[in-house]
Amino acid sequence: MAPRILLCGDVMGCLNQLFKRVSSVNKSAGPFDALFCVGQFFPESSDQLDEFMDYIEGRAQVPLPTYFIGDYGFGAPKVLLTASKEPANCGFKMDGLKVCENLYWLKGSGKFSLLGLSIAYLSGRQSSDVQQYGVYSQDDVDALRAVAEEPGIVDLFLTNEWPSGVTNRANASDVPAGLSDSMGSDSTVAELVGEIRPRYHISGTKGIYYAREPYSNIEAVHVTRFIGLASVGNKDKQKFIHAISPTPASTMSSTEIATKTTNTTLSPYTFVEKGSSPKDTTKRSSDSVSDSQYWRYDVSQKRQRHGAGDGDKLCFKFLSSGSCPRGQKCNFRHDFDAREQYIRGVCFDFLNKGKCERGPDCSFKHSLQHEGENYADRRPRSENSSSKRSKECWFCLSSPNVELHLITSIGENYYCALAKGPVVEDHVLLIPVEHLPNTLSPSAEHEVELSKFQNSLRMYYKSQGKQVIFFEWVSKRSSHANLQVVPIPSSKAALVEKIFSLAAEKLGFKFVAKKFDSDSDGRKFLRAQFDGNSSLFYVELPGSTILLHQIEDNEKFPSQFGREVVSGLLNIADKADWRNCKYSKVEETKMVEDFKSRFQEFDPNC
Structure with missing residues (x-):
């Protein structure tokens, strides 16, 4: 039997109202296996904090396994910092940090499997201040770009903000009147969803319910369904909770995966470049995709600031996937040793610059297997570079990593x-x-x-x-x-x-x-x-x-x-x-x- 999932928009700390509605739906149409919340989860003001903390501190019960992104709002730093320090939450846990019984925080970004479903997420909003709670970092984005290169189909992709362009009227109908693409929309999310190509993309923040017609994906046979959800208890009585029962893609036949409905549209993410007119739906080729989609360091902008030295920077596309569509034309370095370190969980910024500005907040490693070797200052390979590589290789019999x-x-x-x-x-x-x-x-x-x-x-x-x-x-x-x-x-x-x-x-x-x-x-x-x-x-x-x-x-x-x-x-x-x-x-x-x-x-x- 396919898992039964509930989806919810911005909770804004209104847990009593949310779980009353969940219990009602569960009784009439359930049972449901899990609830996923997108948009702001924490209260907007201190007035709602007592109600919220009743659940966190165990005086009230969360009725079913609930997973949330949108880790910002009143009380978020204190609650989430406490949860992060719990021994059970130590390490790199992409399937959620337990906040209290049945409540899990999806921190940063990642992908995990639940009830057979492949679920990816980007928690937080876009901001230049990566030190505050509720903000995603470039490392979070990079991790998801690596997810896009992995085999298999992502069933659910959870983001707080809507992807820019999803309401493009050239490709969709029934767009709610007055819906603006500028507020609560994120171009980075649009790029990510275009690369990850999930079967369902769920977002909050706009306060509006919108279930877009399914759209076809570039370089994939399956369609994607976008669902934007309103906030809990909104005055306009917009839909804030939605039920789905998706069969995991991993168990579906190729024919089932490729099935399209009669109302399937073109992908809304097929514009030539950032900033192009929404009316321009020309499909992008692999050569014309903007640098920002593939590279951590944009050539045109970064070199103006730093000069030609950025040519020695590492190519993130190569490190994350093992290949680069630009081949020898790429302006960044394709380094096998750095890729092997990256696969082992070493931070990209640490490999590339010799340091990471996120410090202890970074989820990745800040040390190399061969201490003293700094990838930011790498000189041409020595004659024994192949022997160094063999010591790190998964298949070399002399390697400590060979099984x-x-x-x-x-x-x-x-x-x-x-x-x-x-x-x-x-x-x-x-x-x-x-x-x-x-x-x-x-x-x-x-x-x-x-x-x-x-x-x-x-x-x-x-x-x-x-x-x-x-x-x-x-x-x-x-x-x-x-x-x-x-x-x-x-x-x-x-x-x-x-x-x-x-x-x-x-x-x-x-x-x-x-x-x-x-x-x-x-x-x-x-x-x-x-x-x-x-x-x-x-x-x-x-x-x-x-x-x-x-x-x-x-x-x-x-x-x-x-x-x-x-x-x-x-x-x-x-x-x-x-x-x-x-x-x-x-x-x-x-x-x-x-x-x-x-x-x-x-x-x-x-």
Whole structure:
């Protein structure tokens, strides 16, 4: 059964009135699983504080799990500071800091899963004074931009202020009379929602109820529904509470996800540049998107103040996603070591400038694994930079970060390991022992050993009544190569090429498909196509067939494309995101031992 959710606009501290209404709705149409509040949650004046504190201090009960953003208003600093100091709220908790029983504060920004729903949020208003409560920071925005690069669909996106342009009459009808886009609207929110592309976007602050017609998204098949909610107890009796029951996207089929209603409109966020006329609905290409959407440091403005030195700043797009659509034309630095530190939770400003102005209020780390190395003052790499990188790499055997318990077999040049968050049982990776960026450019000796591993796995899966797919995303910015190895039922083998081709068409490209006399001939073809200066994605299918796509520099290619397609093929869409397939270390160790015992007679290294 789909979760049942209540949504509410600005509460303004009126918790008695809110929860009286919630209890009434829950009795007549419930039960509901959770309540999400957007807009100002705290009172406007001290007169309402006693009522509010009755709930915080336990004299009154919050009737169902309630999550709020809008952390500003009378009493907010004291209440939230007290909550932040609670031992249970220490650490980086994106699923809410507990304020009292059944009440949770969504601080800053983040994404978490609740009742199967993927929920993202930006708490607070835009302001230059990031020290006050109720204001979001650039780090909060950057964190959400990283969320936009992650696989999977966000079901709900919560913001206080409305996104600029959502009421654009060129794309929507039934806009309430007198509704202004200038007050209570935020251009940064508009940029974020255009990148995150949630199924539902919920906002408050305007004091008006507005359920916009669903609109289609750029580079996504699903639609987005915007709902703006009025404040609790408003004099105009505008709707301040709204019920939805969305099926989690992770459990929906691709057909269900792509379903559109007859009143679906164009996206309101397709203007050419900031400041363009609302009548101009020309779609932006990836090259014409404004710098501010992708980069922490805008070239035109920052360089006027600081000179040309900003060319040594780090590219946030590259750090957050591992790729940059501007490629070599980017004015900022693409640094693999800095990306690995960023993935480990190091603050972007600390990496980029050597300091962070938010200090202890920052949710990210302010230290490097290799102390004394300052990314803000980085000089050209020394000869031993590759060895430094290998010590930090997740796949290098010499790295303290490698998860040795996942390894199933080790050869001279390659090793086999259980995939982290496997799509299916016996999903493994073939990984070079050396810190190599791909499996196509190493020596012939490496290729011979890789072929032995592949043939052994083919025979093993065949003994299990299965076929196997190999796929790899070869990027010129790759760090440590890994060839994905996914077994599939033999009954599905004939469908693989068609499913990959259909997925490619949705992204606007076509695979080059070639059938060879042997699997080794297919590998020779792939090695001949790779020049070391380009990016490509390929699939080795059953029957010695190769699917190849040469990726253009400015092409936005999904990092989890292969996994997403295989998950769709096997009707397990929720497993497209590896984080939905997490196991404990004990469980992973058991899975590895089981695989090793079954694979032993085929293992080329036994």
